[in-house]
Amino acid sequence: MVSKSKSLSRRSVLGSMIATAVFPQLTRAQQGNDPSSQEASKVKIRMTFNGQTMTATLYDNASARDFASILPLDLKIEDYSTNEKISYLPHKLTEAGSGPFKNERPGDLCYYAPWGNLALFHSGYRYSSGLIRLGRFDDGFEPLLMRGEFPLRIEQV
Secondary structure (H helix, E strand, O other): OHHHHHHHHHHHHHHHHHHHHHOHHHHHHOOOOOOOOOOEEEEEEEEEEOOEEEEEEEEOOHHHHHHHHOOOEEEEEEEEOOOEEEEEOOOOOOOOOOOOOOOOOOOEEEEEOOOOEEEEEOOOOOOOOOEEEEEEEOOOOHHHHOOOOEEEEEEEO
16 A cells, blocks of 8 residues: 555656646736736736726736736626626636635736626735736725626726
């Protein structure tokens, strides 16, 4: 039984090494997901709802680039729990920008892959599996504090 366990362990290590060599872009996609190592891109977006406008700067990751590629969008924004507003996208984004991140804080613009929605945080939260940070709001997030559902327009600036 011991040799079978060692063999299985060696196979796992060998398989990981082969996957890294054959698919290096997947390995790189998982690096740099901590906000301290992610660079802001030059892509800015504008979100307008309920007569309010917010701008955000997207991060330079595959998921944020995929999001920018489908703009402009006309959606609906609604409250979810007590710390965020959400908006469902017309289709799911790539998850290549996924991975754990730290330093979560209000003003983060994220994508929740399992549900295919944007998550716009206006209060504290913690990273959870499937959450991908797309960017940050530039000048605050006060419009997110208005409770209710509203038509939402998202476009590149």
